[in-house]
Amino acid sequence: TAKGRGFTAEGVNTYALNTFLFRIFETLSICNKLCYAVGGAPYQITGCALGFFLQIYLLDVAQLDPFYASIILFVGRAWDAVTDPIIGFMVSRSPWTRFGRMLPWILFSTPLAVVSYFLIWYVPVIENGKVIWYLVFYCLFQTLQTCFHVPYSALTMFISEDQKERDSATAYRMTVEVLGTVIGTAVQGQIVGMANPPCIPVAPGNNVTTEGLNFSLLLGQEVNTTVISPGITLDQTKTAYMIASGAICSIYVLCAVVLFFGSSRPRSELMSFWQGIGLVMGHGPYVRLVMGFLFTSLAFMLLEGNFALFCCYTLGFRNDFQNILLVIMLAAMLTIPFWQWFLTKFGKKNAVYIGTSSVIPFMILVVCVKSNLIITYMVSFAAGVGVAAAFLLPWSMLPDVVDDFQVQNPDSRGHEAIFYSFYVFFTKFASGISLGISTLSLDFAGYMTRGCTQPENVDITLKVLVSAAPIGLILIGLVLFRSYPIDEERRQCNRKLLQEQRENEVDSETDSTELTNMV
Numbered sequence: 312t313a314k315g316r317g318f319t320a321e322g323v324n325t326y327a328l329n330t331f332l333f334r335i336f337e338t339l340s341i342c343n344k345l346c347y348a349v350g351g352a353p354y355q356i357t358g359c360a361l362g363f364f365l366q367i368y369l370l371d372v373a374q375l376d377p378f379y380a381s382i383i384l385f386v387g388r389a390w391d392a393v394t395d396p397i398i399g400f401m402v403s404r405s406p407w408t409r410f411g412r413m414l415p416w417i418l419f420s421t422p423l424a425v426v427s428y429f430l431i432w433y434v435p436v437i438e439n440g441k442v443i444w445y446l447v448f449y450c451l452f453q454t455l456q457t458c459f460h461v462p463y464s465a466l467t468m469f470i471s472e473d474q475k476e477r478d479s480a481t482a483y484r485m486t487v488e489v490l491g492t493v494i495g496t497a498v499q500g501q502i503v504g505m506a507n508p509p510c511i512p513v514a515p516g517n518n519v520t521t522e523g524l525n526f527s528l529l530l531g532q533e534v535n536t537t538v539i540s541p542g543i544t545l546d547q548t549k550t551a552y553m554i555a556s557g558a559i560c561s562i563y564v565l566c567a568v569v570l571f572f573g574s575s576r577p578r579s580e581l582m583s584f585w586q587g588i589g590l591v592m593g594h595g596p597y598v599r600l601v602m603g604f605l606f607t608s609l610a611f612m613l614l615e616g617n618f619a620l621f622c623c624y625t626l627g628f629r630n631d632f633q634n635i636l637l638v639i640m641l642a643a644m645l646t647i648p649f650w651q652w653f654l655t656k657f658g659k660k661n662a663v664y665i666g667t668s669s670v671i672p673f674m675i676l677v678v679c680v681k682s683n684l685i686i687t688y689m690v691s692f693a694a695g696v697g698v699a700a701a702f703l704l705p706w707s708m709l710p711d712v713v714d715d716f717q718v719q720n721p722d723s724r725g726h727e728a729i730f731y732s733f734y735v736f737f738t739k740f741a742s743g744i745s746l747g748i749s750t751l752s753l754d755f756a757g758y759m760t761r762g763c764t765q766p767e768n769v770d771i772t773l774k775v776l777v778s779a780a781p782i783g784l785i786l787i788g789l790v791l792f793r794s795y796p797i798d799e800e801r802r803q804c805n806r807k808l809l810q811e812q813r814e815n816e817v818d819s820e821t822d823s824t825e826l827t828n829m830v
Contacts, residue, residue, distance in 0.1 A: 339471055344480045346573025347470055348487035350417070353563040354460045355491035357428055357452075360499040360559060362615040363636055365431075366750060367623070369445065370760050372548055373434050377758050379442045381750035383449060384616075388743025391453035392736050398457045399732025402465070413462035413469075414571055420458035421567040425560040427452040432556035434549050457735075463570070464731035467710055477710050482651040485703040489644040492702075494562065496640045499555045500633025506543050506551035507630060591729050594719075597712045599795045601734055604705045606788030607667050609741045610781035611701050614674070616746050617776040620753070624765045625773045626682045635691050642695025643702060650700050658799040659708050663792055666700025671782050673697070678778040709734060711797050714805045721812055749776050 339347075369380040398416075405412050430448045435441055467484075471477050591597060622632035654662040673694040680686055713730050752775075756768040797805075 339476050339480060342573065343470070344483040345487075346569055347466065347480055348483040349566050349573070350463050350466075350570030351484045351488040352491035352494070352566045354456065354463075355488040356495035356498075356559055356562060357456065359492040359495035359615075359640070360555070361431075362612070363496065363619050364499055364503065366616055366746070367619050368432070368552060370758070372545070372552060373441060373445065374760055375441060375445075377750055377754035377760075381747045381754065383442065383445050384750055385743050385747025386446060387449035387453055388739055388746055390450045391457060392738075392740035392743060394454050394457045395461060395732045395736035395739065396729075398454075398461045399729050402462050402732075403729065413466055416462040417459050417567055418571050420455045421564060424452060424455035424459060425563050427455060428563070429553070429556045429560050432552045459567070461732045461735065464706075464735065467706070467731075478651075478655070478707060481707050481710070482647065482703070485651075485699075485706060486644065486647045489640065489647050489699060489702055493637065493640040493644050495559065496633070496636045498558050498562075500636055502555040502558070503548070503551050504630070504633040506548045591716070591733065594712070594716050596715050596795065596797050597730065599791065600705075600708060600712055600797075601737055603663075603788050603792035603795060604734075605737050605741055606784045606791065607701060608705070608738045609745055610784035610788070611698065612738075612742045613745045613749060613784070614777050614781050617749055617773060621773045621777045622687075625678075625770045626687060628682075628684060628687065629763075631684060635687060638688055638691045639695040639698060642692040643699040646696045646699040647703055649696075650703050654704070654707065659704065659711070659802075660792075660795065660798055662700060663704050663708075664789060666697060666704060667785055667789060668697075669700070670694050670697025671785060674778045674782055678774045705734070708797075711802050711805070714809055715797055715801070717812075718805050718808050752776065 366380065366384065369375045369383060370377060375383070402412065402416060405416070427448050431445065431452060435444045437444075467477060467481065470480055618636065619632050622635050623629045628635065650662060650666055653666070673690045677687065677690045677694075680690075709730065716730075752772050753769060756772040757766045758769050759765060
């Protein structure tokens with residue numbers, strides 16, 4: 312084809328070399344994929360620890376009133392959501408460096424992030440300053456975590472222009488991220504589980520429903536005979552939380568170092584942020600995808616945020632809840648390769664319907680079957696299979712939306728961070744609302760801080776928060792997802808069109824080189 316265009320022998324060689332290099336750089340080595348994937352672990356490790364344990368930590372260890380705990384959880388998540396588009400804008404306008412545009416954000420945010428994360432799990436001496444303490448450091452950590460996660464998420468579009476390579480790298484990433492949730496659950500759960508906070512039993516016949524909100528006033532009168540776990544004091548529980556946070560901080564730093572030194576240095580073009588917002592938010596497939604996953608993600612966030620309390624009080628497995636959480640995350644990690652094979656074989660849209668809905672029967676079963684530890688472990692493992700699909704599919708489908716956008720807007724560049732930051736913005740904002748509402752619901756139901764048992768209204772509320780509400784949200788998300796237009800046929804068509812665009816760009820560069828040589 313090169314000779315047909317009137318190229319010289321030198322031009323043919325240049326064309327062949329450019330095409331060869333184009334193919335070579337499209338292929339990612341296993342080392343590249345692993346280093347890229349490791350970068351996703353810190354977000355999941357810390358997110359899992361915060362999602363499963365922060366609520367119960369604020370209520371039973373820091374001994375905050377449920378109302379103030381709900382304020383901290385909601386404001387922290389809402390602030391986290393607001394910072395995503397702001398950081399996305401700053402990333403899109405940041406200058407090019409020898410390390411790329413994304414990696415410096417990851418490098419410089421890491422030290423401050425681990426310090427602020429550690430301080431979240433420290434109980435300050437000043438009693439009246441606890442609320443401000445946790446609010447400030449929770450918001451600060453979420454901001455610094457955003458400085459890490461938004462650039463990292465946008466790297467997906469830069470590591471390769473080949474859909475198969477990106478899907479493969481995403482599968483590596485999701486496997487490591489689910490492994491991160493296992494690590495977060497294991498480290499936090501097992502260390503803290505060895506020093507569960509002592510609870511205070513309520514004498515039979517006490518009217519705990521009306522006195523639940525003031526129950527924390529009894530904490531100052533606690534004596535050794537009220538401690539359920541012999542030999543364990545509240546101070547030891549506080550120390551256990553700090554040890555767990557220190558271990559997680561070390562893993563966070565290690566993963567950031569591997570990502571920084573082991574990944575490539577992608578380069579992208581600048582684009583007006585506000586112009587990018589207009590184009591991105593006006594892209595129909597992106598809006599439908601985000602709305603669908605907004606509801607399904609919200610369902611799993613409700614389950615995550617309340618499952619520890621549900622295991623402790625409704626099921627009565629106070630000393631086993633960390634192991635139950637670990638089983639869920641292990642099942643999710645082991646089944647990520649299955650869902651990767653499934654979406655490749657049967658299509659991503661079918662994987663969404665089957666994978667997301669597969670968790671519904673187990674959500675129903677866990678609240679209907681009488682409390683039994685063996686059955687709970689079995690149900691938790693089966694539920695983890697659905698959790699794996701919820702982890703993998705959104706991040707596997709976002710690149711398809713970006714490809715579809717590039718096909719329709721071939722002259723637009725530099726919009727990748729905007730796509731990812733706004734997706735994270737909506738999911739985090741919804742998460743903040745869910746955590747705030749769920750904690751307030753427990754407050755209204757009469758939740759007792761460090762109570763060995765809870766009022767019946769609290770049990771009912773927890774059942775709704777881990778079963779009925781998530782099921783309703785999943786069903787809404789699946790209905791919305793029916794309008795998502797990118798099926799396998801359209802995805803393959805976009806792939807061919809993008810390949811033609813890239814080959815035309817190579818041809819254009821070759822033509823320019825040939826003209827220069829002729830002159």
